[in-house]
Amino acid sequence: MDLTVSLTCSALHKTFRLGHTDLEILRGLDAAFARNGVNTIQGASGSGKSTLLQILGGLEKPDAGEVRWGEESIYGWSRDRLAAWRNLTVGFVFQAYHLFPELSALENVEFPARLARRNDPAVAARLLEQVGLGTRLDHRPSELSGGEQQRVAIARALRNNPALLLADEPTGNLDTATGHEIIDLLLRLHEERGHCLIIVTHDDRIAALGQQRFHLEDGLLVSQGQG
Ligand SMILES: Nc1ncnc2c1ncn2[C@@H]1O[C@H](COP(=O)(O)OP(=O)(O)OP(=O)(O)O)[C@@H](O)[C@H]1O
Ligand SMILES: [Mg+2]
Numbered sequence: 001m002d003l004t005v006s007l008t009c010s011a012l013h014k015t016f017r018l019g020h021t022d023l024e025i026l027r028g029l030d031a032a033f034a035r036n037g038v039n040t041i042q043g044a045s046g047s048g049k050s051t052l053l054q055i056l057g058g059l060e061k062p063d064a065g066e067v068r069w070g071e072e073s074i075y076g077w078s079r080d081r082l083a084a085w086r087n088l089t090v091g092f093v094f095q096a097y098h099l100f101p102e103l104s105a106l107e108n109v110e111f112p113a114r115l116a117r118r119n120d121p122a123v124a125a126r127l128l129e130q131v132g133l134g135t136r137l138d139h140r141p142s143e144l145s146g147g148e149q150q151r152v153a154i155a156r157a158l159r160n161n162p163a164l165l166l167a168d169e170p171t172g173n174l175d176t177a178t179g180h181e182i183i184d185l186l187l188r189l190h191e192e193r194g195h196c197l198i199i200v201t202h203d204d205r206i207a208a209l210g211q212q213r214f215h216l217e218d219g220l221l222v223s224q225g226q227g
Contacts, residue, residue, distance in 0.1 A: 006035040006196050007056060007164060012065035014051055025051050026062065027219030033212070035163075036194040038187065040201055040210030042224075047216045049200045053166045056198070058086045069164075087115050091157030091165045091195075093186075095172035097149040099141040099156075106137040109155045116160055127155040131185060147178040154185060158193070165190070167199045171206065183209065 014026040025048035033039050043049050054060035056067055058074050066073045069089070074082060099108050109124035128137055131151040133144075141149050150170060157165060167186060171179030183199075183206050190197045201207050213224035 004035040005032045006070060007033040008068045009056065010066050010068075012052075012055060012062045012067070014048070014055065014060075014062050025219060026055075026065075029065070029216075029219060029221050031214065031221045033196050033198060035196055036190075037196060037211050038190060038209065039196070039198045039212045039214065040207040041198065041214045041216055041221070042201060042204075042207045043216030045202075048219065049216050050168050052216065052221070053092075053168050053198065053200060057090045057092060057164070057166050058082050084116075087112055088160050089163050091160070091162035093150070093153050093157050093165070093167040093170045095169040097141070097146070097153045097173075099149055099152055101141050104138045104140055105133060105144065105152045105155075108141070108152055109159055111156060112159045118160070124155070124159060127158060128152070130189070131155045145178075146174050147182060150174065150182050151185065154182070154189070158189060161193070162195055164196045165198070167197070169200055169202065171201065171203065179203070179206075 008031065010030050012026045012029040016023045016025060041049055051060065055062050061075050067075060074085060100111065105128055106121060106124050109127055110119060110121055113119050113123065125137055128134055131154055133148060133151055136144065136148065144152065170186065171182050174182060186197065186199065187209065199206065207213055212226055215222045215224055
């Protein structure tokens with residue numbers, strides 16, 4: 001593992017106000033993620049794992065604290081710069097796939113490249129081959145199984161060759177065997193590409209695959225050591 005740090009966060013605070021109740025979700029959270037490491041995060045339901053990933057990926061501003069990419073504080077950037085960073089540097093994979101239902105597999109994978117005006121369907125086709133769907137390019141999400149849809153989502157997340165891949169319970173909707181296939185795929189692609197990978201999971205066996213393992217509890221990220 002290259003121990004150069006790419007992503008750090010310090011003193012993150014996040015509180016949600018629900019009616020008259022304040023839900024203090026992150027309470028001064030610090031963390032550092034190695035440049036090409038595999039990191040896993042566990043934690044009770046509602047502990048703030050998804051909130052943290054959204055903050056790390058530039059989708060949700062913390063109330064206080066910083067997220068740094070290299071030397072730079074991402075929430076100090078302009079809105080446009082942050083949006084460009086999200087599109088070019090961050091890939092997201094979600095539990096519920098979040099594919100565009102009216103687009104084919106190929107068009108779904110090509111979508112982030114269109115946003116960046118770097119359209120080249122051959123790249124998307126190659127990515128779909130890499131995830132084992134080379135014969136399914138024209139199929140829509142409704143014509144694919146859950147595991148296949150997640151493969152499309154992974155290919156889409158990697159389309160712009162991100163340096164940071166955030167996966168929020170990527171196996172949460174899948175049976176155990178399919179879930180492990182998806183994790184194997186994420187690890188193989190990580191091996192080939194060397195991005196920083198952060199996987200949120202409820203599964204102890206998946207968590208154990210992390211080179212760095214973390215647990216989110218009481219608003220802080222606690223290291224469980226290196227695997
Ligand atoms: N936009 C929001 N507005 C209000 N409350 C929110 C918002 N987003 C999250 N929360 C609350 O913050 C808490 C943490 O939510 P989050 O989704 O980050 O938890 P989680 O650890 O990902 O849980 P799970 O394992 O169930 O996915 C929850 O109590 C949730 O209701
Ligand atoms: Mg969640």
